[in-house]
Amino acid sequence: MELYEAARTFLGTPFKHQGRYVHGVDCAGLVILSAKMIGQEIIDIEGYHRMPDDKALKLAMDSQLTRVYREPIENDIVLMAIGKNAQHIGIITPNGIIHAYEGAGKVVEHNFDARWSKRLRGVYAL
Secondary structure, three states, rough: OOOOHHHHHOOOOEOOOOHHHHHEEOOHHHHHHHHHHHOOOOOOOOOOOOOOOHHHHHHHHHHEEEEOOOOOOOOOOEEEOOOOOEEEEEEOOOEEEEEOOOOEEEEEEEOOOOHHHHOOOEEEEE
């Protein structure tokens, strides 16, 4: 199973800040649970604020994932800015991106169009 396929099992799951269960996930929870489903462990960070420090999220990703310097491809984990800070992550799929997005209120998959690609701050491989 691919990372994005595991993430798709959460489509429609409600957004829940710091959620790590099938009843609610946030963007980090979606990535952590999806990775676990394919046998990859990511150390979870607990107790972060609703609008986390963008440096803390980047440091956590840099310490556990491999940063790649190319356009994102399927199964890559992307770090994106919401507002001016890099504080959101998602997984690239053949259709675009899947992520637990508070603005949608749930896990969604949609095109990784200009609206989202301009927010890109880093690309990581598991």
